Amino acid sequence: MNKVIEAxxxxxxxxxxxxxxxxxxxxxxxxxxxxxxxxxxxxxxxxSTVSVAYGTVHWPNEQDIAPETLYIEGELIN
Numbered sequence: 521m522n523k524v525i526e527a528x529x530x531x532x533x534x535x536x537x538x539x540x541x542x543x544x545x546x547x548x549x550x551x552x553x554x555x556x557x558x559x560x561x562x563x564x565x566x567x568s569t570v571s572v573a574y575g576t577v578h579w580p581n582e583q584d585i586a587p588e589t590l591y592i593e594g595e596l597i598n
Contacts, residue, residue, distance in 0.1 A: 523539065
């Protein structure tokens, strides 16, 4: 399993992620914004508080996304 080691939130509700294999991927969070606990991420100020914990992304109110999802669904970027 690839783990997230760096994360940066973008103003378009995407995340730029660096994984422990050295790859960089962009993950689009927009499809999740209407789902339950993820609705809070619509607030871009809150969205930008993303951090890395336990190999994945995490927000203060305990929202997270599985690292496998981030890796598989993330678009490879340079």
